[in-house]
Amino acid sequence: MENETNIKEKAFTSTRNACKVCTPLGSSIVFKGIEGCVPLIHGSQGCATYIRRYLISHYKEPVDIASTNFSEETAIFGGEKNLFIAIENVTKQYNPKIIGIATTCLSEVIGDDMRKIIHRYKTEHDASIPELVFVNTPSFMGTHMNGFHDTVTSLVKSFASIGERTFSVNMFPGFLSPADLHHLKEILAEVSIHAIMTPDYSDILDNEYTGEYEKLPKGGTTLTELQQTGCSKASIEFGYILNKSNPQTESAAEYLETTFDVPRINLNIPIGIKATDAFFSALEALTSKKTPEKYTKQRGKLIDAYVDGHKYVFGKKAVVYGEEDFVVAMIAFLEEIGIETVLCASGGNSGLLRKTILEKVKPKSDIQIHDNFDFEEIAETCKELKPDILIGNSKGYYIARELGIPLARVGFPIHDRLGGSRIKHIGYEGTQALFDLIANTLIQQMQDHSPVGYKYM
Structure with missing residues (x-):
C-alpha cells in the first residue's frame, strides 16, 4: 500500500508559482556584467520584456534587453532573418563591443542552428561588427542559474587564450549581489590579488546617478580580461552545484583547468x-601572506555578535529557499548560529541538492530537502512544519503573511523593498549583516506578539 507521502507527491503534476526564474534571465545578468555588452534574446518580444521588467524591479537600474521579436511567421520559417536585423539594429543603436545572444524556448523548439546562423552572419559582414557570443538557454531545460553559469562558461570558451602565465586569479563568484561583488573586489585588492572577475556587474547594476542616460554603463569584465583567463595563476569558483543539471556540462573554472591547466579552487x-x-x-595559500588584520578583526567582531545574539536565535526553526548553491551556503551559516533548518527548497532540478547538503554541510538534525519545488509546495509544507522564520527572496512574502511568519529577505529577487542590490551576504562583514537581520527579525516577531509590548531586551 502506498504511503501518504508517495500519493501526495504523485498528485503534483504541474508547477504553481515556480521557485525559479527563466534560463535566459540568468544569461542576461551575466551579459550585463561584460563591458560594452548588450544582451539579445532570440525569441519573442514578451521574453525580453519580462526579463527587463524583472531585473529593473530588483536592481532599480535601467536594463536594456534587445529582442529578435519572433512572430508567427518566424516560428514557422526560423529566426535567422530576425536575428540578422536585430544584430544590425543593436550595432547601430548601441555600438557595443559584444552582443550576447541567448536563445529561448521558442527558438530552441523550432531548431534554429545558432552556430551556423552566426557563422553565416560573420561571413557576410566585415570585421567591424561586434563580437558575437551565443548560449543555448531554453527554460524547459533548466533555471536562471543554468543560464547564468552556462553563459559564463560560453564567454570563457569563446575568448580564453593561451599565453604566458600571469599572476592574475580568475574569480567566478556566481550569482551574488552587486554589494557582494564590491566587497569581494575590496578583499582581493587588500590581499594584493589582481582578480579577473567574471561577470562583474557591480557598477552596472548598482550605478551612480549622473543625470544622463547611459546606453552602455561603464564597468564590467573586459574582453581583454576574458582572453587572459586562460593564462591565470588559478581560478576561484564559488558554489558546488553550479550548472550540473547536465553532468556533461563544464563550469568555467573546470573548462580552464582541463583546457589551459589553470588550477581550480x-x-x-x-x-x-x-x-x-x-x-x-585559499587567499593565503595563493599569496603566501597572512590575512590582513582588518579581516581578522571583522571575524572577531562577528564571533562577539554570535555570542550576544545566541539566545535569540538558538533552537529556532527556519525554512530556506532560493538558488541551490545559495541554499547550501545559507544552511551552513544557520548551522553555525544554532538555527535548525526544517525545510530547504529550490526550484533547481540538478538532483544534487540533497547530496551536496548532506556531504558538505552535514546538518546536525533532520531536514526536509527538496529541489524542483514550487512556492505552493513550500506553503503547504510550512503549514505542517510551523517554522519560526522564512529566509529567502520576496516571492515568499505571501506565505509569511498568510501564516504569520516573519520573512528575512535575502537573495534574488527582492521586489517589495528598496536595496536588493545593496544586500551584502558574503564575508565576515556580509555574514554580520545577515546575522543582525535574522536575529532582529526574530526579536521583532516576539516583540510584536508579546502581551507586554516591551521596549528593552
Whole structure:
C-alpha cells in the first residue's frame, strides 16, 4: 500500500508559482556584467520584456534587453532573418563591443542552428561588427542559474587564450549581489590579488546617478580580461552545484583547468565564519601572506555578535529557499548560529541538492530537502512544519503573511523593498549583516506578539 507521502507527491503534476526564474534571465545578468555588452534574446518580444521588467524591479537600474521579436511567421520559417536585423539594429543603436545572444524556448523548439546562423552572419559582414557570443538557454531545460553559469562558461570558451602565465586569479563568484561583488573586489585588492572577475556587474547594476542616460554603463569584465583567463595563476569558483543539471556540462573554472591547466579552487559561497575562513585560507595559500588584520578583526567582531545574539536565535526553526548553491551556503551559516533548518527548497532540478547538503554541510538534525519545488509546495509544507522564520527572496512574502511568519529577505529577487542590490551576504562583514537581520527579525516577531509590548531586551 502506498504511503501518504508517495500519493501526495504523485498528485503534483504541474508547477504553481515556480521557485525559479527563466534560463535566459540568468544569461542576461551575466551579459550585463561584460563591458560594452548588450544582451539579445532570440525569441519573442514578451521574453525580453519580462526579463527587463524583472531585473529593473530588483536592481532599480535601467536594463536594456534587445529582442529578435519572433512572430508567427518566424516560428514557422526560423529566426535567422530576425536575428540578422536585430544584430544590425543593436550595432547601430548601441555600438557595443559584444552582443550576447541567448536563445529561448521558442527558438530552441523550432531548431534554429545558432552556430551556423552566426557563422553565416560573420561571413557576410566585415570585421567591424561586434563580437558575437551565443548560449543555448531554453527554460524547459533548466533555471536562471543554468543560464547564468552556462553563459559564463560560453564567454570563457569563446575568448580564453593561451599565453604566458600571469599572476592574475580568475574569480567566478556566481550569482551574488552587486554589494557582494564590491566587497569581494575590496578583499582581493587588500590581499594584493589582481582578480579577473567574471561577470562583474557591480557598477552596472548598482550605478551612480549622473543625470544622463547611459546606453552602455561603464564597468564590467573586459574582453581583454576574458582572453587572459586562460593564462591565470588559478581560478576561484564559488558554489558546488553550479550548472550540473547536465553532468556533461563544464563550469568555467573546470573548462580552464582541463583546457589551459589553470588550477581550480572550488569553495562554498563564503557565508558564515567557516566558509569565509576557507576563502581566506585559499587567499593565503595563493599569496603566501597572512590575512590582513582588518579581516581578522571583522571575524572577531562577528564571533562577539554570535555570542550576544545566541539566545535569540538558538533552537529556532527556519525554512530556506532560493538558488541551490545559495541554499547550501545559507544552511551552513544557520548551522553555525544554532538555527535548525526544517525545510530547504529550490526550484533547481540538478538532483544534487540533497547530496551536496548532506556531504558538505552535514546538518546536525533532520531536514526536509527538496529541489524542483514550487512556492505552493513550500506553503503547504510550512503549514505542517510551523517554522519560526522564512529566509529567502520576496516571492515568499505571501506565505509569511498568510501564516504569520516573519520573512528575512535575502537573495534574488527582492521586489517589495528598496536595496536588493545593496544586500551584502558574503564575508565576515556580509555574514554580520545577515546575522543582525535574522536575529532582529526574530526579536521583532516576539516583540510584536508579546502581551507586554516591551521596549528593552
